[in-house]
Amino acid sequence: MFGATKDLQRTRHEHEHHRVTFIELFFDLVFVFAITQLSHSLLKHLTPMGALETGLLFLAVWWVWIFTCWITNWMDPEQPVVRLLMLALMLAGLLMTTSLPEAFEDKGMLFACAFVAMQVGRSLFMLWALRRHNERNYRNFLRITAWLTVSGAFWIAGGLSEGAMRLALWGVAVAIEFSSPSLGFWTPGLGRSTTADWDVEGAHMAERCALFVIIALGETLLVTGATFAELPMSVGVVTAFGASFVASVAMWWIYFDAAAERASTHFARSDDPGRIARLAYTYIHLPLIAGVVVSAVGDELALAHPDGHVDVKSAVVLLAGPALYLFGDLLFRRVTTQRFPRSHLAGLIGLAVLAPLATGLTPALLSVATSTLLVAVAASESLSRRREARSAVSAP
Incomplete structure (x- = not known):
């Protein structure tokens, strides 16, 4: 059946990209x-x-x-x-x-x-x-x-x-x-x-990696929903649940509102797509995905003990997840769009400021604080993109 190979490679056409099958x-x-x-x-x-x-x-x-x-x-x-x-x-x-x-x-x-x-x-x-x-x-x-x-x-x-x-x-x-x-x-x-x-079809690889980000974010929602369903209702549990959901939405917004599409366009037009595929997608997506996974663990910790004491381990997890994500997305944008998002740097500084205060908060409140920082980064990036769009329209 497979004794003689025919060409199994994708057929490529200019200005088209392969859909994910x-x-x-x-x-x-x-x-x-x-x-x-x-x-x-x-x-x-x-x-x-x-x-x-x-x-x-x-x-x-x-x-x-x-x-x-x-x-x-x-x-x-x-x-x-x-x-x-x-x-x-x-x-x-x-x-x-x-x-x-x-x-x-x-x-x-x-x-x-x-x-x-x-x-x-x-x-x-x-x-x-x-x-x-x-x-x-x-x-x-x-x-x-x-x-x-x-x-x-x-x-x-x-x-x-x-x-x-x-x-x-x-x-x-x-x-x-x-x-x-x-x-x-x-x-x-x-x-x-x-x-x-490495003859890479950039838009296809960009879409595949974006889908993996969706997989990771979906896992955080799965963990949050499954844990919340098994807990008795209380103000702390509802607060931690809401903060976890908002954080997932903010992480989605940060990556998908503009960065993923801009990166895909830059990737597809690059003279050396193999370099971008190796650096931005093979390596740099690692901290980004790791941030989502660690955030899922932090969400479960906050839901399980929303009103308890934040010990050092819980504080590290709750802060490290968003920090890894922002750091990964910062590097991703820097490589694929040549932009240095100052909002991400501000978010990382905010997490660093929270670190010595973390053990004085409850897990639910720390989760609210980190989620608020992620929302601020997402909002800042959206406003920046819209200002750029208005400038481009008004330019002669």
Whole structure:
């Protein structure tokens, strides 16, 4: 059935971008579950070590998703064989996701095997699909496969180990995977790739990453709604619930009111879309998505004990979520639109000012304070965009 490959690459037309297909959206459902698993794991292990382990797993989850995003940017998901690849990746992703809460316990090997199967298996598929149709990208995937094979050995070795050794080996694996794109996947005998080699359809990748932001924000609403439904009604609970919802809306507004569309337009028109895809979407979206995940944990803490004492751990989580999000969006705007949003910097300063005051507030009030700062940033950005629009209309 698949003995001879035809060209499975997307057909591109000038001034058009590929819509996100239903199979891509179906694939993303696994990562809705993954985000939920990660936020619950962090909530259950709210210690420095728990945060480190959850952070490492978060990096792995993001990495396997963004690599698949690159693949569907090149390959046509409507082709049956590409669709079968996506479904196989879905199955492996579901196995990986189910193992997340116990990845540093009894299910480390399951996590490692599922992750490596996705990373290496997908790259081997690309070698098969590209070998007669795109020599430059075929060589690129020879390099990628070599790097993923090396990192895969550390993932598997970590799965076979325990405790601190597992964390160390998986840390090396993450370092290898995350450094490889910035090093051009340099491989002996094959040299290195350049961003010009990565022929990216910018609008499609921008839309895919925007949808992942929606997935993460949806998870915060899921956590908030599920927790609120199980709690007795009180002023503190309602206050924390309202603040959590407002924060989610503000985060959506900050990213989607203008930044996502402007970034997509700049991306599509760039002379070097591979550089933007690597920096703004592969790397810089990490703190942005992490901010949403940590905010979801903060929302659950505030809902569970709205009128209690804010301990140091709760204060860190409630402040770190919005801070990570604003920092990530600031970097994203700086790279994709060459703007430095001063509103984001003001928001980060406001969070820093709140930090020494946090333990004197209740969780509900701290949640209200951080939500208010996010709303102020969103409002400032909207007003700034509208002033720019009026100036552009009135300009001769």
